[in-house]
Amino acid sequence: NAGVTQTPKFQVxxxxxxxxxxxxxxxxxxxxxxxxxxxGMGLRLIYYSASEGTTDKGEVPNGYNVSRLNKREFSLxxxxxxPSQTSVYFxxxxxxxxxxxxxxxxxxxxxxxxL
Amino acid sequence: xxxVTQAQTEISVVEKEDVTLDCVYETRDTTYYLFWYKQPPxxxxxxxIRRNSFDEQNEISGRYSWNFQxxxxxxxxxxxxxxxxxSAVYFCALSEAxxxxxxxxFGDGTTLTVKx
Numbered sequence: 001n002a003g004v005t006q007t008p009k010f011q012v013x014x015x016x017x018x019x020x021x022x023x024x025x026x027x028x029x030x031x032x033x034x035x036x037x038x039x040g041m042g043l044r045l046i047y048y049s050a051s052e053g054t055t056d057k058g059e060v061p062n063g064y065n066v067s068r069l070n071k072r073e074f075s076l077x078x079x080x081x082x083p084s085q086t087s088v089y090f091x092x093x094x095x096x097x098x099x100x101x102x103x104x105x106x107x108x109x110x111x112x113x114x115l
Numbered sequence: 116x117x118x119v120t121q122a123q124t125e126i127s128v129v130e131k132e133d134v135t136l137d138c139v140y141e142t143r144d145t146t147y148y149l150f151w152y153k154q155p156p157x158x159x160x161x162x163x164i165r166r167n168s169f170d171e172q173n174e175i176s177g178r179y180s181w182n183f184q185x186x187x188x189x190x191x192x193x194x195x196x197x198x199x200x201x202s203a204v205y206f207c208a209l210s211e212a213x214x215x216x217x218x219x220x221f222g223d224g225t226t227l228t229v230k231x
Contacts, residue, residue, distance in 0.1 A: 031216045040124070042206060042223040050216035058218075090160065094217040100167065101148045101210040101217040106160040 002026050006091050006107035013081045013114045021076040021110050023091030031094050032074035033058075033104065034066060036087040043090065049074055081114045088112070117142045119209050121222035128197055129230050136192045136225045138207030144168075146212035149183065149190045150219065154204040166190065197229045 004025045013019055025032065030051045035043040045058030049068040063085060065077045074093075078085060088111050092104040118141040128134045140149065151163040164174065166183050174181050178195045194201050204226050208219040 031218075033218070035221075040223060043221040045218065045220075048216055048218055056216070088158070092160075096217045099212065101212065101219075103150055103152075103162040103165050104217070104219060105162070108159050 004091055004093055004105050004107040006089075006110050008110060009108065010111045011113070013078075013112070015082060015114060017081050017114075018077065018079050019081065020078075021089055021091070021112075022073070023075065023107060024073045025091075025093040025105070026072065027093060027095075027105060028071070029093035029095045029105070030071070031096065032068065033092045033094075034064075034074070034076045035090045035092065036060065036085075037090060037109075038087050046076065046089075083114050086112060086114045117144075117147075117209050117211050117214070117220045119207050119220050119222035121205075121207055121225050123225045124223070125226045125228070127228045127230065130199060131196050132229075133193060133195050134197050134227065134229075136194075136205050136207075136227065138190045138192065138222060140188050140190065140207070140209045142188075142209060142211055144211040144213050148210040148212075150208040150210065151181070151190075151192050152206045152208065152221075154206065154224070156202070160206070163192075194227075197227075199229050199231055202227060202229045 007022045033048040034046040047066040049055045052071045091107045094104040120139045147168045153161045182191045204224045207222045210219040
């Protein structure tokens with residue numbers, strides 16, 4: 001049972017470089033999310049997607065872009081990485097069943113360091 | 116706007132002690148969902164429990180129990196007879212029905228250390 005798969009698990013970038021974090025889920029969920037986790041600050045929502053073809057900004061979207069390629073995949077792109085974007089990034093998915101919000105399922109995270 | 120407060124940043128207990136993690140939330144929505152997640156030192160996030168705003172029944176699952184009180188906007192989590200394996204960061208989260216897409220707001224987490 002793969003659940004939510006994130007790649008890569010670790011990445012080091014130089015300031016100004018770009019990269020895309022990949023996420024795929026195999027649970028047929030409509031909703032997908034990208035969070036960043038910084039020490040002592042819990043999880044902050046960057047972007048989310050309620051369904052294929054739609055994306056919306058979360059709490060901290062600046063410096064990021066996303067693509068909901070299909071129902072399974074939701075990618076996060078850093079166009080010009082900055083040291084402030086050093087963090088652990090989590091992708092998650094969930095479903096709203098009969099108008100009831102279900103728990104989110106998380107990937108294992110990507111540790112991103114920007115020098 | 117929805118908000119979740121976990122006032123306890125860190126808690127340290129000795130094995131076999133009982134420990135309660137506090138969670139207070141704010142919402143204007145009448146339909147909402149509360150969750151607890153666990154993040155062990157290995158880093159993954161694991162779902163523990165979900166409650167909806169219409170069900171205030173407390174729940175016990177093994178050594179874990181949850182106390183949901185709408186009157187005080189609290190959803191506290193108790194571990195009875197704690198074990199070293201309970202050491203983790205615990206997150207409380209709130210998801211409003213009106214927010215759409217099943218979005219959740221997370222508290223900042225409580226780091227629990229259980230010493231042998």
